[in-house]
Amino acid sequence: VHEVMDxxxxxxxxxxxxxxxxxxxxxxxxxxxxxxxxxDAVAQRGLEMDRLEQWTVIDPTATEGNREAVLSAYRTLRDxxxxxxxxxxxxxxxxxxxxx
Numbered sequence: 617v618h619e620v621m622d623x624x625x626x627x628x629x630x631x632x633x634x635x636x637x638x639x640x641x642x643x644x645x646x647x648x649x650x651x652x653x654x655x656d657a658v659a660q661r662g663l664e665m666d667r668l669e670q671w672t673v674i675d676p677t678a679t680e681g682n683r684e685a686v687l688s689a690y691r692t693l694r695d696x697x698x699x700x701x702x703x704x705x706x707x708x709x710x711x712x713x714x715x716x
Contacts, residue, residue, distance in 0.1 A: 620690040620691050620694050621694065623691075624694070636658065636663075642664060643665070644663060644664070644665045644666070645666050645667070646665065646666065647663060647667070647669070648668075648669045648670075649669070650671055655668065671697075673697065674689070676692070676693050
C-alpha cells in the first residue's frame with residue numbers, strides 16, 4: 617500500500633486507519649463501503665447517514681504471485697478508487713446533488 621500510494625505522491629505513513637468505534641462523528645452525508653461485511657458493520661453501528669454506497673472492488677490481499685503481481689493488484693485498486701472518488705465527488709464539488 618505504502619509503495620503504490622507513494623508512486624502518486626501520497627505518504628501513507630502519516631495516515632492512521634480507524635475502526636468504526638473510533639470515529640468522532642456519528643452523522644455523515646455519504647458512507648462508502650468496499651465490502652458487504654463493511655456495509656453490515658456500518659448498519660450495525662447505527663451511523664446516521666444520508667446515503668450508503670457499496671463499491672465493488674477486488675481485494676488485492678487475495679492476489680497470489682510474485683511481488684510485481686501483488687503491486688499490480690494494489691495499483692489497480694488505487695486507480696479504481698481514485699477514479700470512483702473523482703467521479704462521485706465531481707457533481708458535489710460543482711454544486712450538484714449527491715443523490716445522482
